[in-house]
Amino acid sequence: MYGLSHRKILRQLIMNGDIDSAFKRLEEWYPQVLKVSVICFLLHSQRFIEYIRAEQLEGAVKYARANLANFLAHKAFEGLLKESVALLAYEKPSESCIGYLLESPQREFVADAVNAAILSTNPKMKDPESCLYSCLEKLLRQLTVCSSELRAFNSDQGDVFLLHKEIYERSRRP
Structure with a gap:
């Protein structure tokens, strides 16, 4: 199975909220995946969300300015970007209408996207888009x-x- 051990490690890192390590491993193992703007955006968004989850609001703001601002021009990312940044407005973001972003299904969503992107890099696959x-x-x-x-x-x-x-x-x- 293509890249199974790497994909398992990456999934575990993302599910544990360790996005920085996931970025490092992806850069080492599958740098072409990080060139896909959707995957890059999802990982950066999740890293921002992890700052909010850890109640590191100052770090979240700095991270958003440095990393999420690059995606403002992309209409496709607008919904998730706005909702992610809106977490800053709530005293208790986990109890807000967008608190679902802090739950494990959001991490799973990102992990699934990363997994599919990695599978699409399999050189033996005839139609790489089909696994996506x-x-x-x-x-x-x-x-x-x-x-x-x-x-x-x-x-x-x-x-x-x-x-x-x-x-x-x-x-x-x-």
Whole structure:
């Protein structure tokens, strides 16, 4: 199985919130993955979230200025970027409407994305893009795009649709 031991280590690092070590290992083992802006953004966002989780607000602000500011121009990252930075506004971010970002499903989301990106680098794979999206994921991506288009049609009114947020909120309902 392609890169299984490396992928397991990276998953564990991300699930433990050790994003700095995950960055170092990725740079060492799969530097091409860090060139993918989505993966780079997700890891930087998660590192920022880990600062918030550790209640290191000053460190979070410095990190955001140094690393997240680079992604402001990317429309695709706007929703997660705004919600991540909004964590700073809450005295108890874990109890806020965006507290789901501090939960383990968010770490799992990032770990899954990193894992898929690594699998796509397998030189023996005929179609590297195929491992990035299952049929269900393609349908969910279409749902996300449709939701974004509907929101844009309504003058950007309403919440941004984020699948992992929806799943988390629905899992907490009785």
